[in-house]
Amino acid sequence: MPVSLLPTHDKAIDITAEICPMTYVRTRLALDAMQAGQVLLVKLKGEDPLRNVPRAAADQGHELLDLLEQPDGTHVLVIQKA
Numbered sequence: 001m002p003v004s005l006l007p008t009h010d011k012a013i014d015i016t017a018e019i020c021p022m023t024y025v026r027t028r029l030a031l032d033a034m035q036a037g038q039v040l041l042v043k044l045k046g047e048d049p050l051r052n053v054p055r056a057a058a059d060q061g062h063e064l065l066d067l068l069e070q071p072d073g074t075h076v077l078v079i080q081k082a
Contacts, residue, residue, distance in 0.1 A: 007078050010038035016045045016074055023049040024056045034081045042077040050075060
């Protein structure tokens with residue numbers, strides 16, 4: 001997805017090459033380095049990350065703003081840090 005079509009964000013990571021539980025570990029490390037209110041884009045693929053990363057982020061108190069399906073079969077999860 002061209003950057004111009006992505007939501008406004010402060011940081012973006014690609015965890016498509018990771019497997020659980022590293023998918024959320026990478027996401028959490030990125031969120032830990034951000035300020036409250038900043039927006040993180042997480043590019044992910046596969047059923048487990050699609051189910052587990054949003055749930056884990058919400059369990060940590062972060063706000064899930066969107067989940068965008070991409071033409072290549074990946075998804076972009078939009079998270080606002082609590």
